[in-house]
Amino acid sequence: MSDSDAKRRLSDWFRQWQVPLRRFLKGKTAVPSADLEDVAQEVFMRLMRYDRTELVEHPQAYLYKMASNVAAEWSIRSRRSRPHDSKWLSDLVASDQPQRTFEREQAEREVRRAIETLGHHQARMLKLHFFEGLGHAEIAVKLGATQRSVKRMLIKGYDKLRHELDPGLLGDITDGHE
Amino acid sequence: MEAATWWVRLHSEELARADREQFVDWLRESPVHVAEMLRVAKVHNALSEFQGWVHVANGPDDGADGDADNGNVVSLPHTGSVSSLQSSPSLSDFQITAGDGAHARAPSRRLWIGAIAAGLAALAVGGALWFSALRGQTIQTDRGERREVALPDGSILEVDPQTRLRVAFDDHARRVTLDRGRALFRVAKQPARPFLVQADGTTVRAVGTAFGVEHGKQGSVIVTVAEGKVAVESAEDAGLGTESAGLGTESGTVNAQSSSSAALGPESPRLSPQSSALNSHSPPPNPQSSVVRAAVRPRAIFVSAGQQVRMPPSGTAEPVRTVNSERELAWAKGQLVLDNESVADAVEEFNRYNKLQMHVTSAGLGQRTVSGVFDSTDPESFIGFLQTVTSVKVTRGESEINMQ
Numbered sequence: 001m002s003d004s005d006a007k008r009r010l011s012d013w014f015r016q017w018q019v020p021l022r023r024f025l026k027g028k029t030a031v032p033s034a035d036l037e038d039v040a041q042e043v044f045m046r047l048m049r050y051d052r053t054e055l056v057e058h059p060q061a062y063l064y065k066m067a068s069n070v071a072a073e074w075s076i077r078s079r080r081s082r083p084h085d086s087k088w089l090s091d092l093v094a095s096d097q098p099q100r101t102f103e104r105e106q107a108e109r110e111v112r113r114a115i116e117t118l119g120h121h122q123a124r125m126l127k128l129h130f131f132e133g134l135g136h137a138e139i140a141v142k143l144g145a146t147q148r149s150v151k152r153m154l155i156k157g158y159d160k161l162r163h164e165l166d167p168g169l170l171g172d173i174t175d176g177h178e
Numbered sequence: 179m180e181a182a183t184w185w186v187r188l189h190s191e192e193l194a195r196a197d198r199e200q201f202v203d204w205l206r207e208s209p210v211h212v213a214e215m216l217r218v219a220k221v222h223n224a225l226s227e228f229q230g231w232v233h234v235a236n237g238p239d240d241g242a243d244g245d246a247d248n249g250n251v252v253s254l255p256h257t258g259s260v261s262s263l264q265s266s267p268s269l270s271d272f273q274i275t276a277g278d279g280a281h282a283r284a285p286s287r288r289l290w291i292g293a294i295a296a297g298l299a300a301l302a303v304g305g306a307l308w309f310s311a312l313r314g315q316t317i318q319t320d321r322g323e324r325r326e327v328a329l330p331d332g333s334i335l336e337v338d339p340q341t342r343l344r345v346a347f348d349d350h351a352r353r354v355t356l357d358r359g360r361a362l363f364r365v366a367k368q369p370a371r372p373f374l375v376q377a378d379g380t381t382v383r384a385v386g387t388a389f390g391v392e393h394g395k396q397g398s399v400i401v402t403v404a405e406g407k408v409a410v411e412s413a414e415d416a417g418l419g420t421e422s423a424g425l426g427t428e429s430g431t432v433n434a435q436s437s438s439s440a441a442l443g444p445e446s447p448r449l450s451p452q453s454s455a456l457n458s459h460s461p462p463p464n465p466q467s468s469v470v471r472a473a474v475r476p477r478a479i480f481v482s483a484g485q486q487v488r489m490p491p492s493g494t495a496e497p498v499r500t501v502n503s504e505r506e507l508a509w510a511k512g513q514l515v516l517d518n519e520s521v522a523d524a525v526e527e528f529n530r531y532n533k534l535q536m537h538v539t540s541a542g543l544g545q546r547t548v549s550g551v552f553d554s555t556d557p558e559s560f561i562g563f564l565q566t567v568t569s570v571k572v573t574r575g576e577s578e579i580n581m582q
Contacts, residue, residue: 017188021219024216024219025219025220025223031216033220036213036216036217036220037213039216040209040210040212040213040216041209041212041213041327041328043209043212043216044205044206044208044209044212044328045326045328045334047202047205047206047212048206048328048334052199052202052206055202056195056198056199056202057198059198059201059202059205060188063205063212063215063216064216064219067216107224107227108228108229108230111224111225111228111230112228112230112233112234115228115234120235123234123235124234124235124236126225126234127231127234127236130225130226130228130231131231131232131234135190136190151186151190154186155179155182155183155186156182158182158185158186158218158221158222159179159181159182161221161224161225162181162182162214162217162218162221165221165224167217167220170220170224
């Protein structure tokens, strides 16, 4: 019973910030990779102004909500006053259907290339996680490892790919597909 | 690494309050942390959307459960676009062999479209890089534009309209050159890397403090300190600011005293979190060493919280004055403090902050003096005030207001 309670709590916990995260990644309020630095700076300013106690309640929800809000505000502003900035360029590119297909394929190649730079264990573990949807505990059982080491390997995997993946090649393949 | 660690933790467990506090504090340490967190989310998204997992090898030690893996492959929900790709044999072939060097077999029309698209993408990416590289070095504001900028070290700049400044950080020093205009600097503490602001012939050194630097009238530079203490030197003393990197330890001691009363105080809520953070990290006061150091460099002028110094373009600095720094730096909060100023000067100040331009067409009105505190972006309140003290005839155009 306590197990199911814990699961329910965890799923509530997820729900609180999965929606803002999805808004940040997908749809009209998605933040284009090229604007990430600038958006981060503005989010940082907002985080500084916000009451810490409130932020602590749902930090990730605030983080991604602020990021997608900034992107939305900027896209409105750029449409009005800055027709030549990078967001306008990426909008133009994304509206072209062959271009979208090309971007998707380019992103696929780039992710595949980055994954190939990982060790066998790391790539396998990411596959179990992302492809088979297994949690840390299940991966640990499958690989005969401890949960702790699975977690550590997952962190290293994210970190390696974060440096390996070229955001310019990833494009924003999920824009408009919320 | 930290961002990835937080991401994995956030995804796998409900964090306790203390952990969430730690996460929030980490985010608020630097915009770099925020960017890293957003980037990890993008990485996660790219991996979630990746269609080619099925081709990722299971590793040499795992031939046995390959069938089990394939069983899962079937149940994987595919997106619409992949299904449509698979309905066409040639495209499906392309999809499966992409990355293996076999994509040269794809129809030439696709390559042609691809080449144009690649050109466009390169243009977009190149453009974005150029923009961000430029932004990293130069911050420029126009008439009517105020900007709040966070630097990678967590320092915050309040940049006034019609200001241009350049930022250059390296391992030894954080340098900002104020070419024109004015800015308020809330410097994050980094004792090993002094923060140097150069304006004309004046260099201001700080480690963790808040101060304003502005180009005044007749080529002077005005330095006003809200918190802590800074060392102000003329260019020849500071070696034009380029050799000051080695003075890190010295400026560390010079700025060891940090005032606990933030001059911009509680009525400036958006700045107060940063100022309290700065204060909480202040090293203990060490006045003795600052005196010793001051003796070593007799020409450096030390300006403390609540003080101001005006550096003329040449010759000796004016004596340090005690000022109401909150009032003197009110511009950083978007306020105009008028103290017996002529209406003509006040209008000129308002015009710097606004697209809507005011003009005074009567000499008598222009010379009249006024005092008061106004919101710099609300010229109407100023006009309203003028109308209460004198008779003003106001004519409104589309983007200008004439007063006589």
